[in-house]
Amino acid sequence: MAEEIILLDYWASMFGMRTRIALEEKGVKYEYREEDLSNKSPLLLEMNPIHKKIPVLIHKGKPICESIIQVQYIDELWPDTNPILPSDPYQRAQARFWADYIDKKTYVPCKSLWSETGEKQEAAKMEFIEVLKTLDSELGDKSFFGGNEFGLVDIAFIGFYSWFRTYEEVANLLTIVEKFPKLISWAQRCLKRESVAKTLPDSDKVLKSISDHRKTVLGID
Amino acid sequence: MANEVILLDFWPSMFGMRTRIALREKGVEFEYREEDLRNKSPLLLQMNPIHKKIPVLIHNGKPVNESIIQVQYIDEVWSHKNPILPSDPYQRAQARFWADFIDKKLYDAQRKVWATKGEEQEAGKKDFIEILKTLESELGDKPYFGGDDFGYVDIALIGFYTWFPAYEKFANFSIESEVPKLIAWVKKCLQRESVAKSLPDPEKVTEFVSELRKKFVPE
Numbered sequence: 001m002a003e004e005i006i007l008l009d010y011w012a013s014m015f016g017m018r019t020r021i022a023l024e025e026k027g028v029k030y031e032y033r034e035e036d037l038s039n040k041s042p043l044l045l046e047m048n049p050i051h052k053k054i055p056v057l058i059h060k061g062k063p064i065c066e067s068i069i070q071v072q073y074i075d076e077l078w079p080d081t082n083p084i085l086p087s088d089p090y091q092r093a094q095a096r097f098w099a100d101y102i103d104k105k106t107y108v109p110c111k112s113l114w115s116e117t118g119e120k121q122e123a124a125k126m127e128f129i130e131v132l133k134t135l136d137s138e139l140g141d142k143s144f145f146g147g148n149e150f151g152l153v154d155i156a157f158i159g160f161y162s163w164f165r166t167y168e169e170v171a172n173l174l175t176i177v178e179k180f181p182k183l184i185s186w187a188q189r190c191l192k193r194e195s196v197a198k199t200l201p202d203s204d205k206v207l208k209s210i211s212d213h214r215k216t217v218l219g220i221d
Numbered sequence: 222m223a224n225e226v227i228l229l230d231f232w233p234s235m236f237g238m239r240t241r242i243a244l245r246e247k248g249v250e251f252e253y254r255e256e257d258l259r260n261k262s263p264l265l266l267q268m269n270p271i272h273k274k275i276p277v278l279i280h281n282g283k284p285v286n287e288s289i290i291q292v293q294y295i296d297e298v299w300s301h302k303n304p305i306l307p308s309d310p311y312q313r314a315q316a317r318f319w320a321d322f323i324d325k326k327l328y329d330a331q332r333k334v335w336a337t338k339g340e341e342q343e344a345g346k347k348d349f350i351e352i353l354k355t356l357e358s359e360l361g362d363k364p365y366f367g368g369d370d371f372g373y374v375d376i377a378l379i380g381f382y383t384w385f386p387a388y389e390k391f392a393n394f395s396i397e398s399e400v401p402k403l404i405a406w407v408k409k410c411l412q413r414e415s416v417a418k419s420l421p422d423p424e425k426v427t428e429f430v431s432e433l434r435k436k437f438v439p440e
Contacts, residue, residue: 050322050355064314066321076310089297093285100287101271134271 005030008044008056010037012206014110014159015067016055017199021155022071024195026078068099071155084152095146098138099156105131106160113171114210117220125171129179136180143189154190158200161187165203166210226251229265229277231258233426235380236288237276238419242376243292245415247299289320292376306373316367319359320377326352327381334388335430336437346392350399357403364409375410382407383423387430 005023007030009016023030035044035054047063048056057064057073064073075084085092105127112124135157139145145153167173177184190196214220226244228251230237244251256265256275268284269277278285278294285294296305306313330352333345356378360366366374385396397404410416 059311062311064311065318069314069317069321072317073310073314076313089294090280090283090285092297093290093294096290096293097286100290 004060006033006058007031008033008035008041008047008054008058010035010054011201012162012209013054014163017159017162018067018155019055019057019070019074020199021158021195022074022084024198025082025084025150025155025193026074027081028074028078068103068152068156071152075152082150084155086146086149086151091146095152098135098145098153102131102135102153102156105134110160110163110167113167113173114214115218121171125173128167128173132176132180132183136183139182139186141182144186150190150193154186158187158190158196161190162200162203162206166207169207170210170214224249225279225281227254227279228252229254229256229262229268229275229279231256231275232421233383233429234275235384238380238383239288239376240276240278240291240295241419242379242415243295243305245418246303246305246371246376247295248302249295249299289324289377292373296373304370304372305376307367312367316373319356319366319374323356323374323377323381327356327378331381331384331388334392335384335434338438342392346394349388350394353396353400353403357400360402360406365406371410371413375406379407379410379416380420382410383420383426384430386423387427390427391430391434 005028007016007019007023009020009032011034020032033041033043035041037054040052043058044054044056045052047058048054048065051065053065055067055070057070059073064070071084085095109124109127109131112120113128116124135145142148144150145157164176168175191200211221226249228237228240228244230241230253232255241253254262254264256262258275261273264279265275265277266273268279269275269286272286274286276288276291278291280294280298285291292305306316327349330345330349333341334349337345363369365371366378388394389396411420
């Protein structure tokens with residue numbers, strides 16, 4: 001029986017990318033629906049009345065909201081294919097901690113990096129560099145955040161990689177590639193996975209979209 | 222193997238209360254250590270270097286941080302009794318959603334209620350009531366947020382109750398008149414031993430908040 005999965009999403013959302021990657025990892029067929037965030041669909045507002053945000057995963061007509069919660073849900077439904085969370089409870093707690101760290105620490109500064117100027121943007125830059133330093137240190141010499149296997153924390157962060165060029169250009173964050181070679185190697189390693197390669201948008205496309213938005217909507221530059 | 226569980230905590234913390242309740246639900250013996258948040262212990266800083274916050278759960282020498290993550294960990298390690306998360310994946314996702322909602326929305330709103338005054342406080346009070354109403358609506362006619370059994374979302378929320386009299390005092394309103402069904406739910410939860418043993422006296426919390434408020438709202 002077809003699973004009937006619909007994903008309401010926005011192509012450049014690093015949060016939506018998490019859910020797309022998880023679905024691809026499990027080989028699950030789903031219908032992708034692009035949302036216009038300036039004109040949200042009735043379905044989105046009905047399925048996520050609390051936050052009114054993407055991504056929204058709709059499984060057999062029932063919504064699951066929040067990307068990290070969606071990834072865990074997908075992992076629990078299809079546990080035998082490419083497990084995303086480790087099986088050991090302590091390792092699971094560590095994975096959840098780092099996914100939570102990424103969510104807590106990137107959401108506000110990453111938005112400010114492209115939507116602000118001047119002091120606010122500078123402050124956001126400093127915050128984001130701290131996050132990169134911390135993640136770089138946490139990754140260490142491991143192939144992936146969880147060790148040898150691609151998993152939750154990799155999925156939580158890899159989408160941001162498609163925004164690095166945008167941050168570098170728009171926020172003058174020169175240059176992530178030089179400062180954090182381990183993170184860049186890790187990203188390249190992740191991109192070798194089909195689920196990631198299929199999901200991440202072209203970095204230049206993100207840059208163009210944000211640059212246009214800054215000019216036409218925010219009136220910057 | 223011996224199970225050594227230490228909890229670094231701070232008595233009025235609604236987050237620490239979650240972990241205390243979860244441990245007691247499972248019948249886990251633990252050592253409670255009170256932290257002075259103005260003078261954090263070396264152990265706390267060592268075990269939670271990223272956030273430097275309580276509660277910190279230390280199990281056989283290894284730290285687990287963030288209260289909601291600790292509750293899930295406790296549920297998975299001591300899975301033999303009083304399950305905290307439901308077994309159905311969709312119900313689990315809903316439980317996680319509401320705990321996340323509480324974390325994202327309730328903490329900041331309640332803070333405005335006791336730590337500000339004037340227009341800012343009025344706006345905070347309005348948000349806070351809205352959020353409680355949303356939670357009350359989600360509870361509906363169920364005994365607990367997850368249905369018939371006490372669980373994850375109940376644990377995530379119940380600690381905030383000990384701060385209710387403080388909110389009422391400083392923002393001059395009655396929470397029970399706004400969300401009576403939620404208060405009925407509170408009373409049901411308080412009948413559970415794990416909750417009764419883990420929550421401090423709301424009067425003591427009000428005294429504590431009163432002192433704390435002076436730092437933010439000099440009178």
